[in-house]
Amino acid sequence: MRIVGLTGGISSGKSTVSNLFKAHGIPVVDADIVARNVLKKGTGGWRKVVVAFGDDILLDNGEVDRPKLGQIVFTNPDKRQLLNRLLAPYISSGIFVEVLKLWMKGCKIIVLDVPLLFEAKMDKWTKPIIVVWVDSHTQLERLMARDGTTEEEAKNKINAQMSLDLKRTKADIVIDNTGSLEDLKEHFSEVLIQVKKPLTWIEFGISRDGALLVGIDPKCARGGLIWKLEMFILLKTEAGLPITRSRPLESTEKCGPGSWSQRVQPGIDSFTSGWWSTFDIPCWKLCTLSVCPKKSSSEEKETSLQEENEEGKTEARRFSTRRINLR
Numbered sequence: 001m002r003i004v005g006l007t008g009g010i011s012s013g014k015s016t017v018s019n020l021f022k023a024h025g026i027p028v029v030d031a032d033i034v035a036r037n038v039l040k041k042g043t044g045g046w047r048k049v050v051v052a053f054g055d056d057i058l059l060d061n062g063e064v065d066r067p068k069l070g071q072i073v074f075t076n077p078d079k080r081q082l083l084n085r086l087l088a089p090y091i092s093s094g095i096f097v098e099v100l101k102l103w104m105k106g107c108k109i110i111v112l113d114v115p116l117l118f119e120a121k122m123d124k125w126t127k128p129i130i131v132v133w134v135d136s137h138t139q140l141e142r143l144m145a146r147d148g149t150t151e152e153e154a155k156n157k158i159n160a161q162m163s164l165d166l167k168r169t170k171a172d173i174v175i176d177n178t179g180s181l182e183d184l185k186e187h188f189s190e191v192l193i194q195v196k197k198p199l200t201w202i203e204f205g206i207s208r209d210g211a212l213l214v215g216i217d218p219k220c221a222r223g224g225l226i227w228k229l230e231m232f233i234l235l236k237t238e239a240g241l242p243i244t245r246s247r248p249l250e251s252t253e254k255c256g257p258g259s260w261s262q263r264v265q266p267g268i269d270s271f272t273s274g275w276w277s278t279f280d281i282p283c284w285k286l287c288t289l290s291v292c293p294k295k296s297s298s299e300e301k302e303t304s305l306q307e308e309n310e311e312g313k314t315e316a317r318r319f320s321t322r323r324i325n326l327r
């Protein structure tokens, strides 16, 4: 899984860039939304903040008066640090849960939109890091226009964060959003190409499919070479390359959790020691194509399976199933 970091200054255009990612099917975890949830009435974060800042920051309905709390923390660095310290554990675990949900769905690339990515030292978990930059004049104008605030209030908010010029020195990719929305979209299409580059081995390894391969394939325990070959072929399969003739996989034997079976596929006969494995585990059916460099014994048997043909009639199909036992 590739976790892309998206950050910038207040009102530099992170949400606008996030929306472009979403429009291209890449999910975004928005730290501002997570931060809002952990400050809802009755949550752990809410309780800590009320104890530290007092009931004065509450509305009649018990929710936090966000503009009021904003006024306090954006003009007082000590109070801001206190609020950050109180909420940081809730925000980071909230982000982790969102990432985990996307991991479970099998997402390969996700974007973390975190305004305080560097300040909260979350940048170490993300690669590449994208900084949305604007010149200070444009940033101030856009912030005042969007939030309807005075120049002083807007400047307080801008100064509450690490400077955008420093952030851009820490970036892998800088998006200059000083121009029009059209300019932004044009630049974004180049960024998208970089973000969608094929996953590295490490990124694949921490993705759901990669982790399951390493975690449950009994052959994997026998050495890195085997699962690396498997991953290679899965990646190729995703790119639609060599295994186009394979049929949907169904095991010819019933597999229990953790057990495995193999069926030699007609389309891959050229891989002399290749086979499909299917795994029935509680949530997923995992199919892998493995190429084994060594085998110590193998047994072959004929199996037949009832299948519907194109006219909808049931007929028996025969399969040659080969078990390959590794040393």
Ligand SMILES: CC(C)(COP(=O)(O)OP(=O)(O)OC[C@H]1O[C@@H](n2cnc3c(N)ncnc32)[C@H](O)[C@@H]1O)[C@@H](O)C(=O)NCCC(=O)NCCS
Pocket (backbone or CB within 6 Å): 009, 010, 011, 031, 032, 035, 039, 066, 067, 069, 070, 073, 080, 083, 084, 087, 091, 114, 115, 116, 117, 157, 160, 161
């Ligand atoms: C102070 C609060 C109540 C003000 O709420 P409000 O609805 O007015 O603003 P909102 O949450 O939409 O934030 C707007 C922007 O302010 C900036 N910002 C928010 N909190 C901080 C902070 N502690 N330090 C610096 N900048 C901040 C971010 O760029 C954010 O995008 C709220 O921002 C908050 O709870 N902040 C602390 C949590 C936090 O760190 N949020 C950032 C997510 S990493």
Ligand SMILES: Nc1ncnc2c1ncn2[C@@H]1O[C@H](COP(=O)(O)OP(=O)(O)OP(=O)(O)O)[C@@H](O)[C@H]1O
Pocket (backbone or CB within 6 Å): 008, 009, 010, 011, 012, 013, 014, 015, 016, 017, 032, 115, 142, 143, 146, 177, 178, 179, 180, 181, 182, 184
């Ligand atoms: N290229 C652009 N041209 C004109 N307006 C823009 C451009 N990019 C963003 N904006 C506007 O600037 C304002 C700030 O943008 P946006 O909300 O995306 O910033 P942000 O970095 O997400 O802000 P925050 O830190 O407060 O969450 C919005 O009103 C948005 O519509």
